[in-house]
Amino acid sequence: xxxxxxxxxxxxxxxxxxxxxxxxxxxxxxxxxxxxxxxxxxxxxxxxxxxxxxxxxxxxxxxxxxxxxxxxxxxxxxxxxxxxxxxxxxxxxxxxxxxxxxxxxxxxxxxxxxxxxxxxxxxxxxxxxxxxxxxxxxxxxxxxxxxxxxxxxxxxxxxxxxxxxxxxxxxxxxxxxxxxxxxxxxxxxxxxxxxxxxxxxxxxxxxxxxxxxxxxxxxxxxxxxxxxxxxxxxxxxxxxxxxxxxxxxxxxxxxxxxxxxxxxxxxxxxxxxxxxxxxxxxxxxxxxxxxxxxxxxxxxxxxxxxxxxxxxxxxxxxxxxxxxxxxxxxxxxxxxxxxxxxxxxxxxxxxxxxxxxxxxxxxxxxxxxxxxxxxxxxxxxxxxxxxxxxxxxxxxxxxxxxxxxxxxxxxxxxxxxxxxxxxxxxxxxxxxxxxxxxxxxxxxxxxxxxxxxxxxxxxxxxxxxxxxxxxxxxxxxxxxxxxxxxxx
Numbered sequence: 001x002x003x004x005x006x007x008x009x010x011x012x013x014x015x016x017x018x019x020x021x022x023x024x025x026x027x028x029x030x031x032x033x034x035x036x037x038x039x040x041x042x043x044x045x046x047x048x049x050x051x052x053x054x055x056x057x058x059x060x061x062x063x064x065x066x067x068x069x070x071x072x073x074x075x076x077x078x079x080x081x082x083x084x085x086x087x088x089x090x091x092x093x094x095x096x097x098x099x100x101x102x103x104x105x106x107x108x109x110x111x112x113x114x115x116x117x118x119x120x121x122x123x124x125x126x127x128x129x130x131x132x133x134x135x136x137x138x139x140x141x142x143x144x145x146x147x148x149x150x151x152x153x154x155x156x157x158x159x160x161x162x163x164x165x166x167x168x169x170x171x172x173x174x175x176x177x178x179x180x181x182x183x184x185x186x187x188x189x190x191x192x193x194x195x196x197x198x199x200x201x202x203x204x205x206x207x208x209x210x211x212x213x214x215x216x217x218x219x220x221x222x223x224x225x226x227x228x229x230x231x232x233x234x235x236x237x238x239x240x241x242x243x244x245x246x247x248x249x250x251x252x253x254x255x256x257x258x259x260x261x262x263x264x265x266x267x268x269x270x271x272x273x274x275x276x277x278x279x280x281x282x283x284x285x286x287x288x289x290x291x292x293x294x295x296x297x298x299x300x301x302x303x304x305x306x307x308x309x310x311x312x313x314x315x316x317x318x319x320x321x322x323x324x325x326x327x328x329x330x331x332x333x334x335x336x337x338x339x340x341x342x343x344x345x346x347x348x349x350x351x352x353x354x355x356x357x358x359x360x361x362x363x364x365x366x367x368x369x370x371x372x373x374x375x376x377x378x379x380x381x382x383x384x385x386x387x388x389x390x391x392x393x394x395x396x397x398x399x400x401x402x403x404x405x406x407x408x409x410x411x412x413x414x415x416x417x418x419x420x421x422x423x424x425x426x427x428x429x430x431x432x433x434x435x436x437x438x439x440x441x442x443x444x445x446x447x448x449x450x451x452x453x454x455x456x457x458x459x460x461x462x463x464x465x466x467x468x469x470x471x472x473x474x475x476x477x478x479x480x481x482x483x484x485x486x487x488x
Contacts, residue, residue, distance in 0.1 A: 013042075055112040059083060059138060061123045063095055063103030067131070067144035073218015074144055080126040081140065083107045085119050147214040151175065151223050152241055155194050155205040159234070159247035162203075165309020166247055170195040172228040173243065175209050180219045191228065251302035254278055254314060256336030258296035262324070266344045268405020275319040276338065278303065280312055287319075345401040349373065349410045351427030353392035357420070361435040370415040371429065373399075375408050383415075 016022055024042040034050040061081045067074065078096035082089050093105045112118055123138050131142040153173050159166065175190035190209060198205040215221060227243055230236040234245045260270055273291035276298045277284045290298045305311060316336050318326050324340040331337075353369055368387035371394050373380045384394040401407060412429070414422045420431040 056109040057112050057121070059107040059110060059121050059123070061093075061095070061105050061107070062139045063125075064139060064141040065103070065144075066141055068146045068213070070218060071146040071213055072144065072215040074130050075142075076128055079103070079128060079142075081105060082124045082126070083110075084122045084124060085110070086114070087120075087122070089124075148211045149214050151209040151212055151225075153192055153194065153207055153209070153225060154242045155198075156242060156244045157203040157205075157247075158244055159203075160249050160304075162309065163304060164233075164247065164250055164306040166231070166233045168231045171205075171231065171243075171245070173225050174228050175212075176224045176226065177216075178222045178224065179216045184222075184224050250305040252305050252314070252334070253300055253302055254316060254334065254336065255297070255299040256316065256330075256338060258290050258298070259337060259339045260296075260342075261339055262342035263344050265405060266400065267323075267342060267402040269323045269342055270340075271321055274321055274338075274340070277317045277319065279315045279317055280307070285314075346397075347399050347401040347408075347410075348395060348397045349399060349412065349427055350393065350395040351412060351429060353386045353394070354428060354430040355392070355433075356430055357433035358435050362419070362433065364419045364433065366417055369417055369429075369431070371412045372415065374411045374413065375399075375403070377409075377411070 010024070010026075013024065014022060026038055026046045026048065028036040028038070028048050028050070030036070031050055033055070034052050037049045037051065038046055039049065040046040061083075063079060063081070065075055078094050080092055080094050083091040083093075091107055093107070095103050095105045097103055107121075110119070110121065123135065123140065125133055125135075125140050125142075127133070128142055131144045134141040134143060155171060155173075157167060171194050173192045173194065175187045175192070176184035177187050178184040190212075192207055192209055194205040194207045196205070198207045200206050209223075212223065213221060225238060225241065225243065227236040227238070227245075231245065234247045237244050237246070256276075258274060258276075262270060273289050276288045276290050278286040278288070278300050285303060286300050288298045288300065290296060303312075303314065316328055316330075316338070318328070318338050318340075320326070321340055324342045327339045327341065329337050329339075351371070355365060357365060368385045371384050371386065373382040373384070373396050382396055384396055386392050386394040396410075399408070399410065410427075412424060412427055414424070414429050414431070416422065417431055420433045423430045423432065
């Protein structure tokens with residue numbers, strides 16, 4: 001309600017100056033917080049009206065979002081900001097994003113003072129789920145920590161515990177992401193290196209991508225992986241978060257031929273089969289039966305080429321075959337030749353000549369005799385001689401003992417000796433001659449000489465002529481004797 005206060009008068013003022021009336025006015029010295037209005041004139045009096053308009057303020061509230069550009073999609077579409085005057089809520093406004101993406105609102109023409117004291121204005125907001133609210137003056141910052149996940153990668157080595165020694169020291173895995181069914185794209189800067197330091201057992205390495213955002217633009221991210229630069233000799237397969245590297249173990253096959261050097265099994269010593277062993281050091285890894293059925297050939301199964309990263313030096317061995325000497329050779333192509341050598345056994349046939357002729361009483365014993373060799377009753381074409389010089393012994397040497405696996409039965413026959421009968425016992429030959437006994441006969445015819453006296457056997461060798469003469473004489477004498485006996 002306006003109040004009127006008398007201020008007083010200005011008196012004894014000049015009415016004119018230089019003959020002209022003076023026009024008086026009044027102004028009020030400025031009163032802080034008031035506007036002054038002067039009405040009236042000097043004649044009727046001046047009225048000064050002081051009007052007071054309470055001071056106002058505008059409060060602009062700003063909303064900031066610290067949520068990785070609403071990565072998880074948790075940001076609401078609108079919020080409520082409350083205005084407090086000296087701690088008491090006096091107004092509220094709903095705020096949402098403007099076209100430029102800003103969130104602001106202004107409380108206008110607010111009384112600056114109350115009862116002469118400046119009012120303290122503050123702002124609050126209605127709580128936003130999952131956000132933390134930080135207020136600085138009239139700026140409200142809503143903070144939300146986007147959810148993060150760890151993505152574990154398991155690397156499995158399917159390579160027989162690195163038997164071939166081809167496993168690398170490390171592998172690299174690239175992370176990919178897909179949002180809302182989009183094609184997976186590589187996540188920049190997200191490569192994971194796994195080494196043997198990450199192993200959980202001999203064939204498993206485990207490591208993780210850490211602190212990965214779970215959402216993008218409010219949609220869940222689907223992660224996947226691929227291996228970078230798959231190691232030579234390996235194939236990589238990915239199932240979810242499992243990467244399996246498979247290496248086909250390198251193998252070798254040993255093969256060869258069995259050769260018999262035994263004059264076509266002359267002695268019959270050859271076995272129907274042999275056993276060939278494949279060895280890794282002293283350990284037999286395979287034993288193969290080789291026979292005529294296999295064409296005397298052998299071939300191993302597929303054997304590992306490496307052991308603990310080192311190439312295995314396989315050897316080939318044959319289980320010993322009685323009576324054979326084994327030689328094993330290999331060619332550059334890895335083919336083996338196993339040669340079993342057996343030298344056919346030899347034998348000797350020897351015998352002696354026995355004379356049953358009263359110490360060659362008749363002197364018809366030859367200088368030598370000839371013995372023919374028979375094998376299994378068949379002539380061999382071999383001959384040997386016996387004489388006084390050999391002690392009346394003979395010998396056939398270097399004879400095969402077997403033929404087609406059967407022991408040869410040797411025998412001998414003597415080339416007939418005139419005047420003797422021959423008897424063979426084993427390989428000893430007895431020649432028998434019964435000396436002719438003197439027989440009383442007719443006196444020599446007159447004019448015919450009597451028989452020449454026979455020289456005693458001196459043990460010296462007779463000449464061939466003497467032998468022939470002796471044989472002729474024996475024939476004549478024998479004939480005479482036969483006639484004489486017949487006449488009797």
